[in-house]
Amino acid sequence: MQSLPGRPASFWIDTAPGEPFPVLERGRSFDVTVLGAGITGVTTALLLKREGLKVALIEAGHVAHGASGYSTAKVTSQHSLTYSNLRSHFGDDGAAAYGAANQAGLALIVRLSEELGIDCDLRRKPAFTYTESVEERDTVRREAEDALASGLPASYTEDLDLPWPVAGAVRFDDQAEFHPVKYLVALAQEVDGDGSAVFEGTRAVGVKDGEWPRVTTENGRTVTARHVVVATHAPFLDRAGFFARMHPERSYVLGVKVRGAVPQGMYISTQGHSLRAQPVAGGELLLVGGESHKLGHSDEVERYRALETYARERFDVASIDWRWATHDHIPHDGVPYVGRLAPFSKNILVATGFRKWGYANGSAAALMLTDRIAGRSNPWASTFDSTRLGPPQAASSFVKENANVGRRFAMDRLKRGTVSGIAPGGGAIVRDGLGQSAVHRDDEGRLHAVSARCTHLGCIVDWNDAERSWDCPCHGSRFDTDGSVLSGPAVAPLARRSVEDAGAD
Ligand SMILES: Cc1cc2nc3c(=O)[nH]c(=O)nc-3n(C[C@H](O)[C@H](O)[C@H](O)COP(=O)(O)OP(=O)(O)OC[C@H]3O[C@@H](n4cnc5c(N)ncnc54)[C@H](O)[C@@H]3O)c2cc1C
Ligand code: FES
Structure with missing residues (x-):
């Protein structure tokens, strides 16, 4: 393999050293066990602790070293082209619930970082989904109208600070960007103590259902609690067919220094290229993301090369300093799964399928899961219901994805x-x-x-x-x-x- 440019490491993980949390070394009992310390698990654990519950947060590796430590870290309700689809598949109320949940997730991140005084480079920014194609202008204009009708701070614009022509864009005001690892490590420190605890290097390998579900860990320890939240990105327990209802996609990020002005909004093109700036000593690092593909279905080196070519064609690149990649799970109907792990599973909850938009969505999931455990109703819960079959319009993508998995299962044996x-x-x-x-x-x-x-x-x-x-x-x-x-x-x-x-x- 020819060498690729940039340091092969996540900027977020490399620039946020934290003290490690201990391994779980003996059997314990808590009110709630949360599995997985990414945006979803850490936020859920903190909200539950603030409800007066004793919480165990159990992480296989390190806090925020999963997908949450390898993204572009935009905190936004704007998820590329989304709201027109949601209105036609989930109705006006479903689209409005999705938008409101994500706006609440965004507000939660802003509020917690302010309340706890977390130095996590949080900046309020507008977010743009743009097209360079005149043929797509009407689709983008309709997305802006549908997002506005769904209650989002959306408008249509052709005025962007990108150094190339844009045919049209959806603009969302007052969105945000941040340093996710600094944020999540600070939240995890807040979870630890007063009867709650964070454990790293502790992989859960099983959960026994019941009134008091019991988690077993790789090192043979058990944790008993009234509720278990599986926030492990892909749920390692699949009692409701999640794997048949979503598929994993991998994408790539380069951290680039450019000569000249760095665009100051947060951008994603309808072709899937993402941009945002991140403050670093002496200026701004430009994060260039994209080149998505189904995990295990592409030449990853080629994808990095294609992203490098894209960055060099669009900007006067002084240096490529970083490169990293991760994947996320794409639900077949476009909405994450939040709620019970299975219809019969009262005390085991799950949140997954964030479609590469996990910060606002994962924080919204934390709000929904906390309401459920606290016995409160939640206005967005039915839209995100983890046990739903999904709208009929999504059936063809469900059939296609599963045929694809079946084909790989058989053909790869050759x-x-x-x-x-x-x-x-x-x-x-x-x-x-x-x-x-x-x-x-x-x-x-x-x-x-x-x-x-x-x-x-x-x-x-x-x-x-x-x-x-x-x-x-x-x-x-x-x-x-x-x-x-x-x-x-x-x-x-x-x-x-x-x-x-x-x-x-
Ligand atoms: C390239 C790329 C860029 C992205 N950019 C953005 C963006 O700009 N904005 C945005 O909103 N979203 C973005 N996303 C999506 C976002 O990163 C994810 O949706 C989000 O981080 C998922 O969070 P999580 O908490 O569900 O999972 P994770 O962050 O992966 O956390 C799950 C944790 O569970 C742990 N775990 C797994 N199994 C076990 C087990 N058995 N026992 C104990 N622990 C376990 C893992 O080690 C991990 O730490 C991007 C995704 C990609 C692919
Ligand atoms: S991840 Fe399911 S078979 Fe490999």
Whole structure:
């Protein structure tokens, strides 16, 4: 693999060092156990603590090192082109509920950072979804009208500070951008103490349902509580078919220094390219995002290269300082799933499927989950209901996605690379006596072999050349080259294989 520009690390994680929280070392009992310390889990845990409940926040890795630590960190109710679709699929009330929930999520982030005095670079900004195509102008104008009718601070404009011509744009006023890791680490510190606790390095591997659901962790500990909230991005427990109702998409971000003016709003094009500025010592870093694809379905190096080309064509690039990527889950009808883990599951709740717009949506989910646990009704809960089947218009995308997973499940079993064909830094799926092995050759030429069967539901993993990981094309699990879990829904590592089993050819 030729080298890519920029440091391969998240700017957010690298610039927000925090004290680690302890591993859970003994069985404990709380009022609520929240699993996963991203925007959804941390916010939910804090709101519940403020309700007077004792909360355990349990994180497999580190606070905010999941998707929430690898985004472009716009906090907005504007989710590209959304409100026209919502009005036709969920009706006027559904679109208004989605908009109100997201505006409340945005307001919550602003309020908590002010109340707690968190230094997280929060700046109020307008957000724009723009098109460069005159043919799309009417669609964009209609989106502005539908968003306004849904109660959002929306207008149509052709006046943007981008250095290229724009045919039309939707503008939302008073949105925000921030440093998500600084924000979430400060919130987690607020959760810890007074009978509540945060645990890192503690992966949940099971939850037993009941009046007092019991969480089991990888290191064999148990936590009992009246309620469990599964906020692990993709729920590792799937008792309501979430994996059939959403799919994982990966996208890329470059942190770029440019010569000349840095655009000051937050932008996304209808083609999916995203821009925002971030203050850094001596100026502004421009975050350029995009090049989405279904996880495990593309050449990741090519995607980074395409994003670099886009940045260089559009700006006078002085340097590319950072690059990072993550994925999010796209619900088939466009609205996240928030509520019960399954129709029969009274005390286990879930929030997932944020469609790459998780800060306002995840904070809104925290408000909804808190209301549910506190026994209050919530005006947006039915629109986000996690057990819904979705509007009939979304059925075709549901069928297409599931056919695609079925095809990958069957066809990837025919994958046949050779060990000798693996270049240093590369990887391939190799057939052997035990089935298929995922084999990586490191820069020194050493081979590392693990089972190619994803421990979630058995799909065959795919080599990610840009990040040197094994990514599952079915539901978004990612594994390191030694087989350990990088992201769920899988909770168990890929089994180690000996290089001989993997069949040196
Ligand atoms: C490239 C890109 C850019 C984006 N930019 C934006 C943006 O500008 N604005 C926006 O609103 N959204 C954006 N998003 C989406 C946003 O990042 C996500 O929707 C959001 O971070 C999801 O938050 P979460 O809390 O659900 O998940 P996460 O942040 O992933 O948190 C889940 C946590 O659960 C932990 N976990 C997993 N399994 C277990 C287990 N078994 N036990 C214990 N812990 C576990 C994980 O380690 C993780 O820390 C972007 C997404 C992408 C792909
Ligand atoms: S993530 Fe579901 S099978 Fe791999």
